[in-house]
Amino acid sequence: MxxxxxxxxxxxxxxxxxxxxxxxxxxxxxxxxxxxxxxxxxxxxxxxxxxxxxxxxxxxxxxxxxxxxxxxxxxxxxxxxxxxxxxxxxxxxxxxxxxxxxxxxxxxxxxxxxxxxxxxxxxxxxxxxxxxxxxxxxxxxxxxxxxxxxxxxxxxxxxxxxxxxxxxxxxxxxxxxxxxxxxxxxxxxxxxxxxxASFDRPNIHYRISSKNEPKRQLLEFLRTEHPGEAGIVYCLSRSSVDKIADFLVDNGIAAVPYHAGLDARTRAAHQARFLREDGMIVVATIAFGMGIDKPDVRFVAHLDLPKSVEGYYQETGRAGRDGLPATAWLAYGLQDVVQHRRLAMEGDEAHRRRQVLHLDAMLALCETVACRRVMLLDYFGQQRSEPCGNCDTCQSPPESWDGTVAAQKVLSTVLRLARERRQKFGVGQIVDILLGKKTAKVLQFGHESLTVFGVGTELTNTEWHGVARQLLAQGLLAVESDYGALVLTDASADVLRGERQVRLRRDAQRPARAKSSGGAGARPVVELPEEAAPVFERLRAWRAATAKEQGVPAYVIFHDATLREIATASPASLADLGRISGVGENKLAKYGEQVLETLASS
The missing domain is CATH 3.40.50.300 (P-loop containing nucleotide triphosphate hydrolases)
Structure with a gap:
């Protein structure tokens, strides 16, 4: 044996x-x-x-x-x-x-x-x-x-x-x-x-950005950081999946949608393209990806807030399985918080309690000024003493500021609308009142006569939305009804009375993309010398043709990491090739001569 x-x-x-x-x-x-x-x-x-x-x-x-x-x-x-x-x-x-x-x-x-x-x-x-x-x-x-x-x-x-x-x-x-x-x-x-085992994935760069024209943000992310590379883009709704996939295709990026609204044959075809073609992007609901062993997924992007840290961790973990650098990018905005707060209140009491706890943990990860990896590991009961250096908050630490007065202005506006007018409104109307905008809706309801009208000109529209987002995240505001109306919480009173300070995060500029060579538990990454790059590409072309002929994903033949090592070491015999990591006996017998011929033609 x-x-x-x-x-x-x-x-x-x-x-x-x-x-x-x-x-x-x-x-x-x-x-x-x-x-x-x-x-x-x-x-x-x-x-x-x-x-x-x-x-x-x-x-x-x-x-x-x-x-x-x-x-x-x-x-x-x-x-x-x-x-x-x-x-x-x-x-x-x-x-x-x-x-x-x-x-x-x-x-x-x-x-x-x-x-x-x-x-x-x-x-x-x-x-x-x-x-x-x-x-x-x-x-x-x-x-x-x-x-x-x-x-x-x-x-x-x-x-x-x-x-x-x-x-x-x-x-x-x-x-x-x-x-x-x-x-x-x-x-x-x-x-x-x-x-x-440690839940740390040191080769993944975690980044969470404020949502502002998410399609444009996604396109910039793909073109500047991952051109021609395979990845997954997650959206919460089927319609969003279809729209984003069409948008990417219209902008010259190879992408396919994947969700339960597509027939089984179409889903299978799109999954097969993602697994078998290099550089393919799949835009999907969270139903996609569990168990997919595609090692060269270079990024996972979320255009909507995940429902839990567990879901976020599992989905982002589909990037960089080969140990090479990968990115987990999330665009997160006010409407995400409003929608999730509302959804979290549906169902029975036990379900609501679980959903609220999941959401609070996810919001804390999004709004933190500390190392995101430290927070992720802590969520799974694992401690890390030092910041990771490979997330956005480590590379470009965000400032925190005393937002107590700003919070009081938002909460006062919600309070006055409720008490003086018996009215409830969403974030947009609250911000318009604070900025002193005489919009048709403001004039219709006479909100220009409120004492809080125009008291918030020190911040921009975007900044006020950020304040509201963080107040929701901290439980100082709540969402009521399907229309996203804001209401006060029990914790609001302490802020209004000046008995509680509110610290807010000021979003930092996008940091430069980090390069990581993996960490503990990852297979050693072979750096590709400049002269080996053309050889690597020829090996990839051979692999793609072989995989297509056999009707299997390319990684079933050899992983990228193995081809990189072959291109770098340039083995001259089957014995030498057999010493390359990832080349077992069966693959050596099946593909060895073809690999050596490909190297000889380089």
Whole structure:
């Protein structure tokens, strides 16, 4: 029987494990249960794939990612791993073929959608085969406290009852201490060994900008920082997705939309283009991206405020999985706060409480004057003593200012409208009153006669909107009704009486983009010498043609990081090529001669 390190070298082509992997793998290989919290790009998949290859039997992987199972199986097949999947997208004959392979012991890994485990025929099938382990991927889906709850995951605790001797490993990239505890309880993993890796992704540059003409901001971001590079743009609504995708295409940028309003065939085609074509951008709702193993996503952009820090962290974690520098950029504005505050008040009491806590944490991250990475890690229960140096607040620290008087003016205006006129208005009307603008709406309601009319000319329209945004974020204002009317909160009185100081953030100018070579847990990044750049491009062209011919994503052939190392080292023989990180035995045999021919033609 191969050892884990032998499998790592022979199959995956790596000489050493990343931080934390070896201990997890050896624990599961010895038959122990594990709950693994590890960031996206940290190498979670190897933590169950290698034990499945070492232990006798078939590793059964429970995953909600039906649309990606084919790509996951293709990637393993390219490594020489015998893998298959069962889900609702397959024809009867295809399911029969996979089931027969499972029963004959001809699979190393079998991927299942969680709903398949509610079907008696699936349970009978598993009972007839030899199972090496159960891997529960995206384990946060079992938690109602988490951001992506899936009811089918609640039944997974039965696996241990039916197969008590089979080790289980549950894995997730996003879990606060509360989510962690719920995963453990719901899956019956209290006695399992828990492995919690650092959630830090040091190669990702975090930046949050005030929203001001978001389309223009996005276009500038793409053209100046990520021209021709692959990335994901997230929007909250389907209509926004369509509009932004059309806008990018109209401006000469390759982009496709992805959301639940598109038919399944179109979604699959757009996902395939994103995975298989270099430099493609997908504009999507948050339904897109979980489990996508595309390593060269250079940026994730949000044009709307995410609902939670967990969701934000998971979505931004889809950038830079190869350890190379990547950007997480968010445009955030007043209307985002208004909309989310209103949505957070829907549903039952427990739901409202969760939503408000999630939103407050997300707003605190947006409005902080401290290091964003420190706040992110703290949210997940991890401490970092020093600022990261790779986020906007570190590189261009924003000023904070005493906004108490400004806050009092806004709150007084809301108060006077309510008391003197029995009226409630949104931010726009409040700001117009403070600036002394005699608009048609101001004159219609006689607001020019209010004592607060024109008392706010020291700030601009944009600055007053920023004040209102931060008052909402701090809970000193609230949103009432579908129309976004502002009302006071219990905390407003202390400010109006002068008993509470209000510190506000002054938005800084956009910092220069940081360069990062990754950090702890990331694979070493090979800097590309100038003379190796043309060789790298020829290797990419060969890879693209090969991937197209085989109908698989380019990264299934080789990752960019591997091609960079090949271009730099310029191996002259198969033996030399086999020493490159990411070139395992199967890929060496399959592609080695083609790579050497490509190098020889350079």
């Amino acid at each position: 191969d050892t884990p390190i032998e499998v790592l070298r022979r199959v995956f082509g790596y000489d050493s494990f990343r931080a934390g992997q070896q201990e997890i793998i050896e624990h599961v290989v010895s038959g122990g249960d594990a709950l693994v919290l590890m960031p996206t790009g940290g190498g979670k998949s190897l933590c169950y794939q290698i034990p499945a290859l070492v232990r006798p039997g078939v590793g059964v992987v429970v995953s909600p990612l039906i649309a990606l199972m084919q790509d996951q199986v293709d990637a393993l097949t390219a490594l020489g791993v015998r893998a298959g999947f069962l889900n609702s997208t397959q024809e009867f004959d295809e399911r029969q073929r996979v089931e027969a392979a499972f029963l004959a012991g001809e699979l190393d890994l079998l991927y299942l959608a969680p709903e398949r485990l509610r079907v008696d025929s699936t349970l009978r099938l598993l009972a007839k085969g030899e199972i090496s382990l159960f891997a529960i991927d995206e384990a946060h889906c079992v938690s109602s406290w988490g951001h992506d709850f899936r009811p089918d995951y609640l039944a997974l605790s039965e696996l241990h009852e039916r197969w008590p001797e089979v080790p289980r490993i549950a894995l997730t990239a996003t879990a606060t201490p509360a989510t962690h505890a719920e995963i453990s309880s719901r899956l019956g993993l209290e006695q399992a060994r828990h492995f919690v």
